Amino acid sequence: MLKCELKKFFSKKTNKAILTALLLGAVIISFLAVDNMSYTDTGEEITTGFSKITAGRRIEAEKNQWKGELTPEKIADAAKSYHELKQSDSEGVPNLESEKTGPPLDILYFAAKIYQTENDVILLADLDRLAETDHGHIYDTYADNLQDVAVEYAKTPEQEKLLTEQFGKIKFPVTYEAYDAWEIMAEDAEMYIMVLVVVIGFLAAGIIDEEFRTHAEKIFFTTKYGRSKAVRNKIIAGMLATTIVYWAGIGILSLISFGLMGVSGFDTPCQIDDPYIMYTITKGQRYLLVVVCGYIASLLSAAVTMLVTAKMHTEKVAVFIPILMYWVSYIVVRLTVVDAAYFVPYILVNMDNAAKYYIFFQIGNVVFRLIPFVMVLYVAVSIILLPFIYRSCSRYDSAKSIKKRSKYLEVK
């Protein structure tokens, strides 16, 4: 039965067209991502010529000469090397071909952000000045700063404890490996996910809408399983189709992108470019977080649109809901002053920023950070909605009639 339902889904003409467009989109975004690869060294951005396809790999190889633990010595080395490069070539722009490449700026920025906590913009001159600094105590400074952040951003003692605990998990010295591919892909995947969640909502709504739009529902609801198993299968098909479409899209996107750019930097901690975020995960894990949250967003999208379609007997309203949930609710987060507003579904498709917020959810002594909380919350919401879809389909027309019937009998 499920097989038939899925066959129906994939043989629908509009669905075929949409799926083709999605896959094409994945391919295009992959190549755009690869195209985005650039190598920043002494300050000028250099996009690496026409052979961009391999740029990622070359940048990786270049930067990874510096890979490993960022000990104070290594940071000092990097700072010195950068300074020398600047001195020797104040006008000319070093590039990959000229072998004049300097240390990865990622390392210098990391150091600068530890010394300069006031959140000012870090200038290239600041990086140059790192050569004069003694880096012997950089990790002590870092640890002190972390403690300050914990005090500053925690609103309750429990939150402070949680922050201290999380910061305690950061391993000193921080390790470095070129993570450019993960950085670019986190962004591009999010862009793709923003589209996926809306399209998936539309596709899932179609599974229910199709019955009403084609007037096939009279037959559907008069068959033996038309109000039980067949409805259940529609819901399962909706969730399965969501899963298949989502992971096929993300799979292709990831395969092409990382296939071309390489996976260097999977284990580089996110602290490398944002030393004070409260999630101790690596760049690779963050990418996984982005795509998993995108998947949760897709499930939620499918559940909501299917429910609204089942209730209204048409998808006309339902298909706009994901746009509200994931695109428009962005405004809420931007304009908001209350923490609660950060819990809108939009957060699911904006992990990149979400990781930077110090937002907590606390009941009594139990504190959750924003990201794990919205993940659990929206998985739960998606699951809770499913029985309502079932109910509203399996009671097709009769629930309304029962109300009317009792009214009619009262009048009589």
Added chain:
Amino acid sequence: MELRFKGVSKQYGDVLAVDNVSYSMETGVYGLLGVNGAGKTTLMTMLCAVTRPTAGEITWDGKDIFRLGERYRDLLGYLPQNFGFYPDLSVSDYMMYIASIKGIRPDTAKKRIKELLEMVGVSKYKGRKMKTLSGGMARRVGIAQAMLNDPKILVLDEPTAGLDPNERIRFRNLISGLAEDRLVLLSTHIVSDVEFIAEQIILMKDGKFFFTGTSEELTSGMEEGVWSCTVPSDKVNQYMQKYPVGNVKHVSGGVELRLLSKTPPSENAVREEATLEDVFLLYFGEKAGDEDAEI
């Protein structure tokens, strides 16, 4: 095997679409005859447990059909008036889908689909997409899907609407072939659809059953006689106002009318044998025939 209506009514806003109907059906073909808006479809959707009656009860062997739920629907085959299907599925995929939601196992379903498509004469189109079928072909598939679970109760809501006369005759034969050992309820506003194949005829008007019985009972129960007479052309209107008039035929020397009257309408009038068409004319006040079948 008994399907029974007990005081069934259905109200839509101010409209009483079905008005206190009580009736009982067993095996055989039942022809539900009525003009547009008589309440045929409403009655059938209630019978198929799609909508609930506002008042009254429908029972199958004494049990409420809404309580029976799945067990009742398992006995049901339904071709709705607006037969909707999934346009992008092929005929055989469509049949497989309906079979699956009717709870028929795939291997059994395949055999059954092959038989049914042959029976309704669309096997050579089984690979075609549903949306590419003509109206008549689609309706045949509609009948085939209704028959998939070998239903005890087969409900066909205007299965012949929009079909050409030849096709309609073929349908009629097809349906009478299906009637063995099951209850077939067939709605139409075309008398000839049911005249020969329905054992029981139900005349429905304004939500009520106002006559039920066999075709003979209907015609013999008529107080009016059926007459055919030739009148001058200028008198036709006069006759039309005075009597219910069926066929109007121009002949040399005037117009030949077929009309209903208790007494001979003119001296040269000849008594004719009453048909179901005449009954329809009498009760519904309009001529029902193949000509106005395209609705």
